[in-house]
Amino acid sequence: MKNILLICFKEFKGYFVSPIGYAVMALFGLIFGFGFYTATRDMVQLGFRAQMMGQQQPMSVNEQVIRPLLGFAGTIMLFLIPMITMRLVAEEKRTGTIELLLTSPIRDIEIILGKWLGALLLYMCVLGMSVINIAMLFMWGKPDLKPVLVAYLGLLLQGACLLAIGTFVSTTTRNQIVAGGVTFFVSLLLWLLSWFTAFESTVLSKVINYLSIVTHMENFSKGVVDTKDVVFYLSMIFFSLFLTSRSMESLRWRA
Amino acid sequence: MIKVEGLTKRYARTVAVDNISFEVEKGQIVGFLGPNGAGKTTTMRVLTCFLPPTAGTASVAGFDVLEHPMEVKRRIGYLPETPPLYPEMEVSEYLKFVGQLKGISSADIAKRVDQVVGRCAVGDVRNKLIGKLSKGYRQRVGLAQAIIHNPEVLILDEPTSGLDPKQIIEIRELLKSLAGDHTIILSTHILPEVENSCERVIIINQGKLVAIDSVANLTNRLRGSEAVALEVEAPDGHPDPSEVQQRLEVVSGVSRVVMKDSRNGRLIFEVESLQGRHIRAELARTVVNSGWNLNELRPVGLSLEDIFLQLTATDKGAGGSHAPQEVEGAGK
Known part of the structure; x- marks a missing residue:
């Protein structure tokens, strides 16, 4: 446990010594802020219009602003997560520091978990940027808190899952650009799987649909915690980290 | 340990x-x-x-x-x-x-x-x-x-x-x-x-x-052997390097012959002896008896570098004669 935290904090600190940490947070803040602005503006305009027409339309901040906005946050993360994970192991392989880690009295799994948790910590910071905007809605409105928390839980699980995939990809190459690119396309593929099968109901399409990362996000964004989705994310994380540990082990006989 | x-x-x-x-x-x-x-x-x-x-x-x-x-x-x-x-x-x-x-x-x-x-x-x-x-x-x-x-x-x-x-x-x-x-x-x-x-x-x-x-042992071993630089010239001006090398290699006590240089029909060789053997006289005789001119014959120091090269050179020719010694050394 001590070793895991040691690696975790080393990675986390490393993000802020290089520009990556700041870049990822700034990019996210900017794009999310833009999304927040348009979503709130549209909602306010819609509210005015409804009032002028004399209609009593039910308005919900949760449904009309927060839900699409947090879905949007997930989409942005799809682009940012490869930037977070690409250096994790690839960089160590390139500079040879992996030799230090692998010849230290520390187990492979501790290295992997440490790196993944370090990345997760940065991811949480990035996600934290959106809290600033969402908090404003709570200051001037009365949205429901619980579905927001559930949506964040979903984003966290989804991010953890993509980060685990990214960590795995990073162990397979010594080139950061390749690691980032492959991670992005794998995540994109998992994201788009639901498109191919939206109107089919064969067993195969159901399986493919199940593997899509977004379909499992839907319930969370509605404010529903379904065990099925939690199990999906946890098993994806477990599976990716398992692949990572296999891949780390293979470094020893391929090196 | x-x-x-x-x-x-x-x-x-x-x-x-x-x-x-x-x-x-x-x-x-x-x-x-x-x-x-x-x-x-x-x-x-x-x-x-x-x-x-x-x-x-x-x-x-x-x-x-x-x-x-x-x-x-x-x-x-x-x-x-x-x-x-x-x-x-x-x-x-x-x-x-x-x-x-x-x-x-x-x-x-x-x-x-x-x-x-x-x-x-x-x-x-x-x-x-x-x-x-x-x-x-x-x-x-x-x-x-x-x-x-x-x-x-x-x-x-x-x-x-x-x-x-x-x-x-x-x-x-x-x-x-x-x-x-x-x-x-x-x-x-x-x-x-x-x-x-x-x-x-x-x-x-x-x-x-x-x-x-x-x-210490390695250095001792090298003190026991001697290295000689040799310049050979053929009267007709065109000596055959491989022939000279062969003749030098068969001189008793020689462990290794390396051609260092050749210019204007002169060939420069470096010859190393086996441990405790003196080869200069015999070398001179061989060269002269073969009808070549012996322009120079001078002892050169063997360094650890030479020993290293000797040991790690791919075994061919006289260089291989060192091999049995090494196996013995490894067993100690």
Whole structure:
């Protein structure tokens, strides 16, 4: 446990010594802020219009602003997560520091978990940027808190899952650009799987649909915690980290 | 302390290390010598549990590298060929990180960092980013990293590469001060390195053990033999180099003949003798009897470098006559 935290904090600190940490947070803040602005503006305009027409339309901040906005946050993360994970192991392989880690009295799994948790910590910071905007809605409105928390839980699980995939990809190459690119396309593929099968109901399409990362996000964004989705994310994380540990082990006989 | 038996490491197509066995006793400094690509790094990587051996066993302090890697890793300090440094960390921060990685408790860590910083003379850069350091400092930080947990065994892969002569001397002094409580294996392809700091030498070439002996014995062996530079000229101006070489090689007592140069019909050879044989008179006679002119005949000193070349040259011609001796040496 001590070793895991040691690696975790080393990675986390490393993000802020290089520009990556700041870049990822700034990019996210900017794009999310833009999304927040348009979503709130549209909602306010819609509210005015409804009032002028004399209609009593039910308005919900949760449904009309927060839900699409947090879905949007997930989409942005799809682009940012490869930037977070690409250096994790690839960089160590390139500079040879992996030799230090692998010849230290520390187990492979501790290295992997440490790196993944370090990345997760940065991811949480990035996600934290959106809290600033969402908090404003709570200051001037009365949205429901619980579905927001559930949506964040979903984003966290989804991010953890993509980060685990990214960590795995990073162990397979010594080139950061390749690691980032492959991670992005794998995540994109998992994201788009639901498109191919939206109107089919064969067993195969159901399986493919199940593997899509977004379909499992839907319930969370509605404010529903379904065990099925939690199990999906946890098993994806477990599976990716398992692949990572296999891949780390293979470094020893391929090196 | 270190015991290697029948160690073999095969990569996809090549055999990097082929059935090597040796033992190193506690407190010794051993030089691991060989040309580039001889298998030095691979052997070291097996000893540090970075690579598993294909066959054979290796153990450090009684712990097998495959069965108890954790125990082995705890007892080993390792400096790879390129020091494993994080350029974005400060020196002291890095040493603290490595120290914790090696299992030093947080109570002792600051003290240990201070000690190794002093010992490796990196005090004046301890708050600098590693990425900004010169090669010499990086190498020393790498060394500091290897000794931070006061390991019983130190494995150093070319510890003096890239250093200036003054720094090399400093590293040598440091290594000598570490010997005694630490067992040290250092690899190098620079020979004076070994002459100066090692008690024993292990020479490998193309993955095979060529010689294992004390430095003193190796130097003695070379004092026993003699090397002669020879300039031969044919009266017709066109001597046949291979014919001359052949005639020289069959002179009794000659172990190795190398053609160094040829210009204007003059051939310059270097001839080495077997141990305790005097060959100059016989060489002169051979040349003259063959109808060539003997322009020059002069003794040259044999250095450890020559011995090394002799031992690691691919066996062909007279060079091979040394081989039985080495096998005998390895058995000691």
